[in-house]
Amino acid sequence: MSVLGKIIRTGRVAEPALPVPPVAGAAGAAGVRPAAPGPLAGSVQLRHIDAGSCNGCELEIGSAFGPVYDAERYGLRLVASPRHADALLVTGPVTRNMADPLRAVFDATPNPKRVVAVGDCAMNCGVFAGGHGVEGAVGDIVPVDVEIPGCPPTPEALIAALRGLTGR
Numbered sequence: 770m771s772v773l774g775k776i777i778r779t780g781r782v783a784e785p786a787l788p789v790p791p792v793a794g795a796a797g798a799a800g801v802r803p804a805a806p807g808p809l810a811g812s813v814q815l816r817h818i819d820a821g822s823c824n825g826c827e828l829e830i831g832s833a834f835g836p837v838y839d840a841e842r843y844g845l846r847l848v849a850s851p852r853h854a855d856a857l858l859v860t861g862p863v864t865r866n867m868a869d870p871l872r873a874v875f876d877a878t879p880n881p882k883r884v885v886a887v888g889d890c891a892m893n894c895g896v897f898a899g900g901h902g903v904e905g906a907v908g909d910i911v912p913v914d915v916e917i918p919g920c921p922p923t924p925e926a927l928i929a930a931l932r933g934l935t936g937r
C-alpha cells in the first residue's frame with residue numbers, strides 16, 4: 770500500500786483537542802501565577818532557551834509540538850530568535866554560564882513579553898539545587914509569568930499551560 774493510502778486509511782492520529790483552558794492570569798488557572806498578565810491575543814511565538822536542562826524537558830517540548838499533540842493548532846509556534854518572540858520558554862536550572870545569555874535574551878524580546886518556566890528545575894532548580902555550576906532558578910534571573918511543574922512536564926501539561934497564553 771502506498772504511503773498516501775496508509776494515511777487515508779489511518780486518518781488523523783493527533784490527540785483530540787481539549788476544552789479551552791483558563792487564560793493566563795485568571796484566578797486558579799493551573800500552572801499560572803495569579804499575578805500574571807492576561808493572554809496574548811490568538812497566537813504566541815515562543816523562543817525556547819535551554820538554560821542548563823538535562824534535555825528531558827526538551828524531549829517533551831518536542832513531543833508537544835509534534836504531530837500527535839500538535840501545539841500549533843492552538844496558536845503556539847516556536848521561533849528562532851527572541852526578536853520574533855512574544856514569550857520565552859525556559860528550561861533547566863540556570864547555570865552560571867547561561868545567566869547572562871538569559872538576561873540578554875530577555876532584554877532582546879520585545880514588550881509585552883511573557884516568561885514561561887518549564888519544569889521543576891526552572892521553577893526551583895529541582896534535582897540540581899545546590900550544584901556548583903547552578904546560578905539559580907529562572908525566577909532568580911528574569912521575571913517569570915507562568916510556571917509548569919513536572920520532571921519533566923507532560924506534553925498535555927505543557928499545552929494546557931501554554932493555551933492559557935493564547936486563550937485558544
Ligand code: SF4
Pocket residue numbers: 821822823824825826860861862887888889890891895896919920921922
Ligand atoms: S525538570 Fe527534570 S527533565 Fe526537566 S531539566 Fe530538570 S531534571 Fe531534566
